[in-house]
Amino acid sequence: MAGRFWDPDGTRHGGIPTYPFRLAPEGLATRRQLRAAGLRPGGQDIAAQLLWYSSRYRRKGRSPVRVAYLYRIDRALPVRPMTPAKWAALAKANTARRICTECRTDAGYVVPTSLGMCVTCHDSEERRAA
Known part of the structure; x- marks a missing residue:
């Protein structure tokens, strides 16, 4: 081959x-x-x-x-070095990934895109559906 x-x-x-x-x-x-x-x-x-x-x-x-x-x-x-503005933009983007779209709080971890919300909100929605 x-x-x-x-x-x-x-x-x-x-x-x-x-x-x-x-x-x-x-x-x-x-x-x-x-x-x-x-x-x-x-x-x-x-x-x-x-x-x-x-x-x-x-x-x-x-x-x-x-x-x-x-x-x-x-x-x-x-490689071009990171500027302070790039570091700030990266920190802002990473912080946004930790915010739950349902309860709007910092989950303390990166919210899984497969769930679209923090695990706590996802589990509570599953309980309501059952």
């Missing part, structure tokens, strides 16, 4: 050099790998891509082939 994704010239996969999972050449990294190193792509174009099969995504209507784009490490730029 790995041979299907081996295309370092990019002739079969839209002009982008393509490699199988874990076989990318040195000097290339994914966004996550760049971020872990304190870098960002910095506006550069995609240098290559990784392709692999994933059984997790093998569902009707979905392609089981996953892709990760690779960027050149030597062209990557340092």
Whole structure:
């Protein structure tokens, strides 16, 4: 299967050099790998891509082939530092995630989006319905 994704010239996969999972050449990294190193792509174009099969995504209507784009490490730029305004906006957003939409109080934890309210309100609604 790995041979299907081996295309370092990019002739079969839209002009982008393509490699199988874990076989990318040195000097290339994914966004996550760049971020872990304190870098960002910095506006550069995609240098290559990784392709692999994933059984997790093998569902009707979905392609089981996953892709990760690779960027050149030597062209990557340092991550921009957080400004005080960005820190304040992030704190405000995280605080908003802790507010229950039903009782409008701070739940003390991030309210689950699957419930849409704090666990206490959800449990009391279930008791009323029963």
